[in-house]
Amino acid sequence: MAQAPPPRRVAPPAGCGMIPDMGTGRRRVLVVEDETGIVEPVVAALEREGFTPVVAGTLEEARAAFEAEAPDIVLLDVMLPDGSGFDLCRDLRRTSDVPVIMVTARGDEMDRIVGLEIGADDYVVKPFSARELVARVRAVLRRFEATSRVEAPAEAVAIAVGGVRLDTARRQATLDGEPLELSRKEYELLTLLMRNAGAVVTREQAIEEVWDTNWFGSTKTLDVHVSGLRKKLGDDPTAPTYIHTARGVGFRFAGADELEAGAATP
Numbered sequence: 001m002a003q004a005p006p007p008r009r010v011a012p013p014a015g016c017g018m019i020p021d022m023g024t025g026r027r028r029v030l031v032v033e034d035e036t037g038i039v040e041p042v043v044a045a046l047e048r049e050g051f052t053p054v055v056a057g058t059l060e061e062a063r064a065a066f067e068a069e070a071p072d073i074v075l076l077d078v079m080l081p082d083g084s085g086f087d088l089c090r091d092l093r094r095t096s097d098v099p100v101i102m103v104t105a106r107g108d109e110m111d112r113i114v115g116l117e118i119g120a121d122d123y124v125v126k127p128f129s130a131r132e133l134v135a136r137v138r139a140v141l142r143r144f145e146a147t148s149r150v151e152a153p154a155e156a157v158a159i160a161v162g163g164v165r166l167d168t169a170r171r172q173a174t175l176d177g178e179p180l181e182l183s184r185k186e187y188e189l190l191t192l193l194m195r196n197a198g199a200v201v202t203r204e205q206a207i208e209e210v211w212d213t214n215w216f217g218s219t220k221t222l223d224v225h226v227s228g229l230r231k232k233l234g235d236d237p238t239a240p241t242y243i244h245t246a247r248g249v250g251f252r253f254a255g256a257d258e259l260e261a262g263a264a265t266p
Contacts, residue, residue, distance in 0.1 A: 026052040029137060030071035032062040032088065033103065034081055038126070042075070045130035051137070058082045063091070071098065073141055075133070076120075078104035078111065086118060093119035097184045099140045103133075116224045119183035123221075143211060144184075161197045162259035164233065164242065166190065180232050185210060189225050193243065198255030200246045226251055 029046050033039050034057040046053045054069045056062035059082050066074070074092065078085040089100050102115040105126040112123045121140050124133060159166040163176040171187060173180040182190065188210045193201055206222055226243060229235075233242050241259070244252045 026050055027072040027141065028052045028054055028069055030062065030065055030069065030074045031055045032057075032059075032074065032080065032085060033077045034058065035077075038103075041130040042133060045134045046137070049134050049138075051134075059085075059088050062088055066092070066098075073099045073101065073137055073144075075101050075103050075137070078102060078115070086114060089115065089120055090118050093183060097144075099144045101133075101136060101140060103128075112220075113224050116185075116221050117228050119185075121185065159191070159194050161194050161253065161256050162242065164190075164194065166194060175233060182232065183225075183228075186225055186229055186232070189222075190229055193251060193253035197253045198258065200250050200252045202250040204250075206250060 027050075029051045031039060031042055031046075031053050033042070033055065039055055043053045043055065054065050054071060056065045057080075059080055062074075062076075062080075065071075076085040076089060085102060085104070089102070092098060092100060099121045100119065101122040101124060102112075102120045103124050103126065104111065115123050121144070122136055124136060159168065165174045166172070167174075168191065173182055173187060173190060189206060192206060192209055203222060210225075211221070227237070230237055230240060230243055235242050237245075240254075242254050244254065246252055
């Protein structure tokens with residue numbers, strides 16, 4: 001089988017030119033995009049704001065670039081010459097928590113939901129301004145880096161409510177002893193809800209703590225992630241065991257007493 005070509009530091013489509021390695025200290029942004037008209041202004045804006053862009057025009061180039069460059073964030077187009085960006089996002093989520101922003105001309109709500117459910121952190125629909133995109137990159141990185149710096153308190157290494165258990169030191173979740181495959185945002189949302197088990201977490205609080213106080217996107221992303229968590233927890237949204245909806249307010253993870261009472265009911 002032919003091997004993917006070695007990744008190059010900023011290898012944009014013809015006409016974009018090469019950007020030299022700016023050395024360490026600049027965060028790398030992997031731009032997976034095949035349209036020159038989009039790559040040029042995005043690369044210029046990222047450079048201007050102190051980032052090191054690395055461009056790949058296909059899925060094959062993107063996989064090679066990701067391994068070679070270890071980017072801090074990925075801007076990922078959905079429609080690429082050799083396949084779907086959704087497939088690459090799924091692949092990345094199996095081994096990495098790197099932030100991913102989906103970039104696409106497809107504004108259909110289902111596309112956005114699919115992107116968020118498979119682990120994307122944000123979703124940008126073309127046309128967009130390079131300035132807005134860079135602002136989103138900064139917002140997603142800020143949240144990711146803040147989360148990465150937080151160390152679990154010694155007294156809260158494990159959180160257990162009913163059959164759900166979180167190992168906050170290892171960032172692992174289980175349901176009845178079986179591991180749960182959660183995206184980074186799903187894990188953070190579940191942690192927030194379980195730390196406040198029995199109490200309502202408002203939509204505003206969830207967006208602020210799991211996403212960002214300057215979140216650009218729709219709060220619909222919260223509903224998508226709650227829906228994803230319910231599926232993985234085996235919750236029936238019409239009669240949930242764990243995640244309950246407080247209409248017009250937010251969401252509540254069932255308290256331990258409530259779950260014990262439910263288990264005792266014949």
